[in-house]
Amino acid sequence: xxxxxxxxxxxxxxxxxxxxxxxxxxxxxxxxxxxxxxxxxxxxxxxxxxxxxxxxxxxxxxxxxxxxxxxxxxxxxxxxxxxxxxxxxxxxxxxxxxxxxxxxxxxxxxxxxxxx
Amino acid sequence: xxxxxxxxxxxxxxxxxxxxxxxxxxxxxxxxxxxxxxxxxxxxxxxxxxxxxxxxxxxxxxxxxxxxxxxxxxxxxxxxxxxxxxxxxxxxxxxxxxxxxxxxxxxxxxxxxx
Numbered sequence: 410x411x412x413x414x415x416x417x418x419x420x421x422x423x424x425x426x427x428x429x430x431x432x433x434x435x436x437x438x439x440x441x442x443x444x445x446x447x448x449x450x451x452x453x454x455x456x457x458x459x460x461x462x463x464x465x466x467x468x469x470x471x472x473x474x475x476x477x478x479x480x481x482x483x484x485x486x487x488x489x490x491x492x493x494x495x496x497x498x499x500x501x502x503x504x505x506x507x508x509x510x511x512x513x514x515x516x517x518x519x520x521x522x523x524x525x
Numbered sequence: 526x527x528x529x530x531x532x533x534x535x536x537x538x539x540x541x542x543x544x545x546x547x548x549x550x551x552x553x554x555x556x557x558x559x560x561x562x563x564x565x566x567x568x569x570x571x572x573x574x575x576x577x578x579x580x581x582x583x584x585x586x587x588x589x590x591x592x593x594x595x596x597x598x599x600x601x602x603x604x605x606x607x608x609x610x611x612x613x614x615x616x617x618x619x620x621x622x623x624x625x626x627x628x629x630x631x632x633x634x635x636x637x638x639x
């Protein structure tokens with residue numbers, strides 16, 4: 410199997426605080442992980458591609474200083490939403506791609522962020 | 526840029542019947558992958574089936590099969606013997622092999638009527 414763990418599943422924070430979301434591949438190595446954002450009843454929008462040991466690649470329109478990504482090991486990527494505001498409230502999903510099988514992405518269960 | 530279009534926002538089917546979800550895409554590439562993902566109310570994305578563009582044979586996974594028409598750039602999903610647990614959002618996705626990014630369609634919400 411290929412299990413991706415995402416934590417926390419839900420977080421509520423105050424406006425102006427920072428929130429960190431973790432994405433772990435539990436039983437495989439993932440050189441590349443992806444972070445998506447999903448608005449209610451909408452599709453997944455790719456925010457950034459996270460590469461182990463190097464800087465993330467952000468999609469157009471995504472603020473890299475707002476959404477900090479770190480991929481320090483082959484099994485862990487983190488997304489930090491800095492100085493969160495209510496408009497950052499959303500469902501964030503990560504996925505991981507096996508180093509050895511690059512054409513399938515395995516998804517975490519998502520994190521629901523609510524900024525008050 | 527590649528685009529994926531799912532023209533059916535919602536579909537419903539009677540339990541045990543067959544339903545087909547539509548998907549079209551646009552690309553100038555000749556080698557790529559296509560996927561159907563399922564997102565149940567838990568919101569966990571689950572891979573249902575995938576198709577490699579260079580393979581002419583349609584992929585099948587138990588009750589799930591695809592009708593891949595490369596020239597028409599169409600990739601529909603057929604669910605046979607629908608079960609209550611099939612109720613979910615279904616997303617069609619295209620893998621850009623160069624950039625290794627998934628491009629998703631808008632999704633189709635499938636309801637199973639008992």
